[in-house]
Amino acid sequence: MTTATLEEKNTRTGAFAFIGALAMLGMGYAAVPLYDLFCRVTGFGGTTQKATESDADIAARLAQSGATRTMSIRFDASTARDVPWSFSPEQVTDTVQIGQRDLAFYTARNDSGVPITGTATFNVEPEQTGKYFNKIQCFCFTEQTLQPGESIRMPVLYYVDPAILDDENAKDVEQITLSYTFHKATNVAENPTP
Incomplete structure:
Protein backbone atom coordinates (compact mmCIF):
# COMPACT_ATOMS: atom_id res chain seq x y z
CA MET A 1 0.00 0.00 0.00
CA THR A 2 1.39 3.37 -0.97
CA THR A 3 1.63 6.37 1.30
CA ALA A 4 -0.81 8.32 -0.93
CA THR A 5 -3.45 5.57 -0.71
CA LEU A 6 -3.07 5.33 3.07
CA GLU A 7 -3.40 9.13 3.39
CA GLU A 8 -6.55 9.08 1.19
CA LYS A 9 -8.12 6.38 3.38
CA ASN A 10 -7.23 8.29 6.54
CA THR A 11 -8.67 11.51 5.07
CA ARG A 12 -11.88 9.72 4.00
CA THR A 13 -12.24 8.05 7.43
CA GLY A 14 -11.66 11.39 9.16
CA ALA A 15 -14.26 13.07 6.95
CA PHE A 16 -16.84 10.35 7.72
CA ALA A 17 -16.08 10.63 11.44
CA PHE A 18 -16.47 14.43 11.28
CA ILE A 19 -19.79 14.17 9.38
CA GLY A 20 -20.98 11.53 11.86
CA ALA A 21 -20.07 13.79 14.79
CA LEU A 22 -21.95 16.73 13.21
CA ALA A 23 -24.99 14.52 12.62
CA MET A 24 -24.96 13.37 16.26
CA LEU A 25 -24.64 16.96 17.45
CA GLY A 26 -27.57 18.00 15.24
CA MET A 27 -29.69 15.12 16.54
CA GLY A 28 -28.86 16.16 20.08
CA TYR A 29 -30.15 19.68 19.47
CA ALA A 30 -33.24 18.40 17.65
CA ALA A 31 -34.15 15.82 20.31
CA VAL A 32 -35.72 18.23 22.81
CA PRO A 33 -38.06 20.09 20.41
CA LEU A 34 -38.98 16.86 18.62
CA TYR A 35 -39.77 15.14 21.92
CA ASP A 36 -41.83 18.15 23.01
CA LEU A 37 -43.76 18.05 19.73
CA PHE A 38 -44.31 14.30 20.12
CA CYS A 39 -45.65 14.77 23.67
CA ARG A 40 -47.99 17.60 22.66
CA VAL A 41 -49.42 15.65 19.72
CA THR A 42 -49.88 12.35 21.54
CA GLY A 43 -50.46 13.48 25.13
CA PHE A 44 -47.51 11.27 26.13
CA GLY A 45 -46.24 11.80 29.66
Whole structure:
Protein backbone atom coordinates (compact mmCIF):
# COMPACT_ATOMS: atom_id res chain seq x y z
CA MET A 1 0.00 0.00 0.00
CA THR A 2 1.39 3.37 -0.97
CA THR A 3 1.63 6.37 1.30
CA ALA A 4 -0.81 8.32 -0.93
CA THR A 5 -3.45 5.57 -0.71
CA LEU A 6 -3.07 5.33 3.07
CA GLU A 7 -3.40 9.13 3.39
CA GLU A 8 -6.55 9.08 1.19
CA LYS A 9 -8.12 6.38 3.38
CA ASN A 10 -7.23 8.29 6.54
CA THR A 11 -8.67 11.51 5.07
CA ARG A 12 -11.88 9.72 4.00
CA THR A 13 -12.24 8.05 7.43
CA GLY A 14 -11.66 11.39 9.16
CA ALA A 15 -14.26 13.07 6.95
CA PHE A 16 -16.84 10.35 7.72
CA ALA A 17 -16.08 10.63 11.44
CA PHE A 18 -16.47 14.43 11.28
CA ILE A 19 -19.79 14.17 9.38
CA GLY A 20 -20.98 11.53 11.86
CA ALA A 21 -20.07 13.79 14.79
CA LEU A 22 -21.95 16.73 13.21
CA ALA A 23 -24.99 14.52 12.62
CA MET A 24 -24.96 13.37 16.26
CA LEU A 25 -24.64 16.96 17.45
CA GLY A 26 -27.57 18.00 15.24
CA MET A 27 -29.69 15.12 16.54
CA GLY A 28 -28.86 16.16 20.08
CA TYR A 29 -30.15 19.68 19.47
CA ALA A 30 -33.24 18.40 17.65
CA ALA A 31 -34.15 15.82 20.31
CA VAL A 32 -35.72 18.23 22.81
CA PRO A 33 -38.06 20.09 20.41
CA LEU A 34 -38.98 16.86 18.62
CA TYR A 35 -39.77 15.14 21.92
CA ASP A 36 -41.83 18.15 23.01
CA LEU A 37 -43.76 18.05 19.73
CA PHE A 38 -44.31 14.30 20.12
CA CYS A 39 -45.65 14.77 23.67
CA ARG A 40 -47.99 17.60 22.66
CA VAL A 41 -49.42 15.65 19.72
CA THR A 42 -49.88 12.35 21.54
CA GLY A 43 -50.46 13.48 25.13
CA PHE A 44 -47.51 11.27 26.13
CA GLY A 45 -46.24 11.80 29.66
CA GLY A 46 -49.43 13.60 30.70
CA THR A 47 -48.86 16.54 28.36
CA THR A 48 -52.10 18.48 28.04
CA GLN A 49 -53.54 19.77 24.81
CA LYS A 50 -53.96 23.44 23.92
CA ALA A 51 -57.47 23.97 22.61
CA THR A 52 -59.10 26.77 20.68
CA GLU A 53 -62.46 28.34 21.46
CA SER A 54 -64.05 26.41 18.57
CA ASP A 55 -62.69 23.10 19.93
CA ALA A 56 -64.26 23.93 23.27
CA ASP A 57 -67.60 24.79 21.62
CA ILE A 58 -67.61 21.41 19.85
CA ALA A 59 -66.82 19.60 23.09
CA ALA A 60 -69.58 21.48 24.90
CA ARG A 61 -72.13 20.52 22.22
CA LEU A 62 -71.01 16.89 22.49
CA ALA A 63 -71.40 17.03 26.25
CA GLN A 64 -74.88 18.52 25.97
CA SER A 65 -75.91 15.77 23.55
CA GLY A 66 -75.80 13.12 26.24
CA ALA A 67 -72.50 12.92 28.05
CA THR A 68 -73.50 13.65 31.63
CA ARG A 69 -70.58 12.03 33.38
CA THR A 70 -68.54 14.16 35.73
CA MET A 71 -64.83 14.11 36.50
CA SER A 72 -62.99 15.20 39.62
CA ILE A 73 -60.12 17.57 38.85
CA ARG A 74 -57.36 17.96 41.45
CA PHE A 75 -55.13 21.04 41.29
CA ASP A 76 -51.50 21.01 42.42
CA ALA A 77 -48.85 23.73 42.58
CA SER A 78 -45.14 23.93 43.37
CA THR A 79 -42.13 26.12 42.66
CA ALA A 80 -38.54 25.37 41.76
CA ARG A 81 -36.01 25.94 44.56
CA ASP A 82 -34.80 29.20 43.01
CA VAL A 83 -38.30 30.77 42.82
CA PRO A 84 -39.18 32.35 46.19
CA TRP A 85 -42.90 32.53 45.48
CA SER A 86 -45.95 31.34 47.37
CA PHE A 87 -47.94 29.50 44.72
CA SER A 88 -51.16 27.53 45.20
CA PRO A 89 -54.55 26.70 43.67
CA GLU A 90 -57.54 28.58 45.08
CA GLN A 91 -59.34 25.27 45.49
CA VAL A 92 -57.75 21.84 45.63
CA THR A 93 -60.47 19.90 43.79
CA ASP A 94 -63.43 20.59 41.54
CA THR A 95 -66.02 18.36 39.90
CA VAL A 96 -66.76 19.17 36.26
CA GLN A 97 -69.04 17.76 33.62
CA ILE A 98 -67.03 16.14 30.85
CA GLY A 99 -67.05 18.39 27.78
CA GLN A 100 -68.05 21.54 29.66
CA ARG A 101 -65.63 24.44 30.05
CA ASP A 102 -64.58 25.24 33.58
CA LEU A 103 -62.42 27.89 35.18
CA ALA A 104 -59.84 27.37 37.92
CA PHE A 105 -57.64 29.95 39.60
CA TYR A 106 -54.14 29.81 41.02
CA THR A 107 -52.51 32.51 43.11
CA ALA A 108 -48.86 33.48 43.28
CA ARG A 109 -46.99 35.96 45.46
CA ASN A 110 -43.37 37.06 45.13
CA ASP A 111 -41.92 36.69 48.63
CA SER A 112 -38.51 38.09 47.65
CA GLY A 113 -37.18 41.63 47.53
CA VAL A 114 -36.49 41.60 43.77
CA PRO A 115 -38.67 41.27 40.66
CA ILE A 116 -38.82 37.70 39.36
CA THR A 117 -40.08 36.44 36.03
CA GLY A 118 -41.32 32.89 36.07
CA THR A 119 -42.73 30.40 33.64
CA ALA A 120 -44.96 27.49 34.57
CA THR A 121 -44.54 23.95 33.34
CA PHE A 122 -47.50 21.63 33.62
CA ASN A 123 -48.40 17.98 33.71
CA VAL A 124 -51.52 15.85 33.93
CA GLU A 125 -51.88 12.56 35.77
CA PRO A 126 -52.77 9.84 35.04
CA GLU A 127 -50.69 10.04 31.86
CA GLN A 128 -53.34 8.53 29.58
CA THR A 129 -55.67 11.47 30.28
CA GLY A 130 -53.25 14.16 29.07
CA LYS A 131 -54.55 14.11 25.51
CA TYR A 132 -58.11 14.67 26.74
CA PHE A 133 -57.36 17.58 29.08
CA ASN A 134 -57.58 20.72 26.95
CA LYS A 135 -56.60 24.21 28.10
CA ILE A 136 -58.16 27.12 26.23
CA GLN A 137 -56.49 29.88 28.26
CA CYS A 138 -53.73 29.45 30.78
CA PHE A 139 -51.17 31.51 32.65
CA CYS A 140 -48.67 28.84 31.61
CA PHE A 141 -48.81 30.06 28.00
CA THR A 142 -46.86 33.23 28.93
CA GLU A 143 -44.20 34.32 31.40
CA GLN A 144 -45.33 35.99 34.63
CA THR A 145 -43.34 38.83 36.22
CA LEU A 146 -44.02 39.64 39.86
CA GLN A 147 -42.57 42.63 41.66
CA PRO A 148 -41.40 42.26 45.29
CA GLY A 149 -44.43 41.40 47.45
CA GLU A 150 -46.80 41.44 44.45
CA SER A 151 -49.62 38.89 44.28
CA ILE A 152 -51.49 37.76 41.21
CA ARG A 153 -54.56 35.65 40.54
CA MET A 154 -54.14 33.49 37.42
CA PRO A 155 -56.94 31.67 35.55
CA VAL A 156 -56.98 28.37 33.67
CA LEU A 157 -59.92 27.83 31.31
CA TYR A 158 -60.15 24.13 30.42
CA TYR A 159 -62.37 21.18 29.56
CA VAL A 160 -62.12 17.39 29.49
CA ASP A 161 -62.76 16.06 25.99
CA PRO A 162 -65.75 13.65 25.84
CA ALA A 163 -63.57 11.34 23.71
CA ILE A 164 -62.10 10.17 27.03
CA LEU A 165 -65.25 8.06 27.45
CA ASP A 166 -64.33 6.02 24.35
CA ASP A 167 -60.74 5.30 25.42
CA GLU A 168 -60.42 1.87 27.06
CA ASN A 169 -57.35 3.06 29.00
CA ALA A 170 -58.92 6.27 30.32
CA LYS A 171 -62.69 5.86 30.50
CA ASP A 172 -62.67 4.55 34.08
CA VAL A 173 -60.50 7.37 35.45
CA GLU A 174 -62.33 9.21 38.20
CA GLN A 175 -59.85 11.98 38.95
CA ILE A 176 -57.37 13.98 36.86
CA THR A 177 -54.58 15.93 38.54
CA LEU A 178 -53.43 19.17 36.89
CA SER A 179 -50.02 20.08 38.27
CA TYR A 180 -47.97 23.26 37.71
CA THR A 181 -44.40 24.11 38.70
CA PHE A 182 -43.02 27.64 38.37
CA HIS A 183 -39.39 28.05 37.25
CA LYS A 184 -37.34 31.19 36.71
CA ALA A 185 -37.63 32.29 33.10
CA THR A 186 -34.31 31.78 31.34
CA ASN A 187 -34.62 34.38 28.58
CA VAL A 188 -34.94 37.49 30.76
CA ALA A 189 -32.43 39.59 32.68
CA GLU A 190 -31.72 38.51 36.26
CA ASN A 191 -33.46 41.62 37.66
CA PRO A 192 -35.96 42.94 35.10
CA THR A 193 -37.14 46.50 35.55
CA PRO A 194 -40.80 47.12 36.39
